[in-house]
Amino acid sequence: MKPLIIANWKMNLNLEKSFAMMEYLEKSSYENFMIAISAPYLAYFAKSFYKIKFCAQDVSTVEGYGAYTGEMSADLIKSCKISHSIVGHSERRQLMRDSNMVVQKKADNCIKAGIEPIICVGENLEFRRDGNYKEFIFQQINESIPRSADSFIVAYEPVWSIGTGIVPTTEELSEMFYLIKHHPKLIRVAKNIQLVYGGSVNSSNCKHLLSIENIDGLLVGSASLSKKELDLILS
Numbered sequence: 001m002k003p004l005i006i007a008n009w010k011m012n013l014n015l016e017k018s019f020a021m022m023e024y025l026e027k028s029s030y031e032n033f034m035i036a037i038s039a040p041y042l043a044y045f046a047k048s049f050y051k052i053k054f055c056a057q058d059v060s061t062v063e064g065y066g067a068y069t070g071e072m073s074a075d076l077i078k079s080c081k082i083s084h085s086i087v088g089h090s091e092r093r094q095l096m097r098d099s100n101m102v103v104q105k106k107a108d109n110c111i112k113a114g115i116e117p118i119i120c121v122g123e124n125l126e127f128r129r130d131g132n133y134k135e136f137i138f139q140q141i142n143e144s145i146p147r148s149a150d151s152f153i154v155a156y157e158p159v160w161s162i163g164t165g166i167v168p169t170t171e172e173l174s175e176m177f178y179l180i181k182h183h184p185k186l187i188r189v190a191k192n193i194q195l196v197y198g199g200s201v202n203s204s205n206c207k208h209l210l211s212i213e214n215i216d217g218l219l220v221g222s223a224s225l226s227k228k229e230l231d232l233i234l235s
């Protein structure tokens, strides 16, 4: 099976540009690939491009439906025929102050609604430099993963690597991939866990990253906005 590639478009590309990119990507029908697009496009794109798998970028801590102006529940996303959602991306942890507890609630809501969460974890440069990164990641995992689930995806995205062009060394990644894949709580909670890496992934480093043991795929940010880069990463 091909490695899992998840493109995270974040808050980029207006409707016209996104639509044109989808028309292009649908012709290629890549295997084991999904795109996390902006919320307003989810239902529209899921109906228009049935060969492409779409993913949400976040869900609400609120369950179901009701008087919650501006919120977007996992149930609502599921009703748009969306199968996956990112939760706990470092940009939301930083900008919106999403705590581990909030991320866990979002992940639980996804599981209840039938959506597979992609739970992001990653240390900042301070924790990496202090040498406390393992403890930090273990705590994020312990406190952010759903209470019970058949399967989910963990995305290891060191904050110092996102959008910086800096990719951890092979040794640094091997260590983290091994530790995450063998984390006792992850093994206990779910039967099937996939691990993806994100942070400055591009067409020049993707093959190498995928050759490291214990990795199942990649979460690609800015490089996934370019047709050329995406084609090369997916080929």
Ligand code: 13P
Pocket (backbone or CB within 6 Å): 008, 089, 157, 161, 162, 163, 164, 165, 198, 199, 200, 201, 219, 220, 221, 222, 223
């Ligand atoms: P970049 O690939 O732009 O570093 O972004 C990574 C990311 O945040 C994916 O979720």
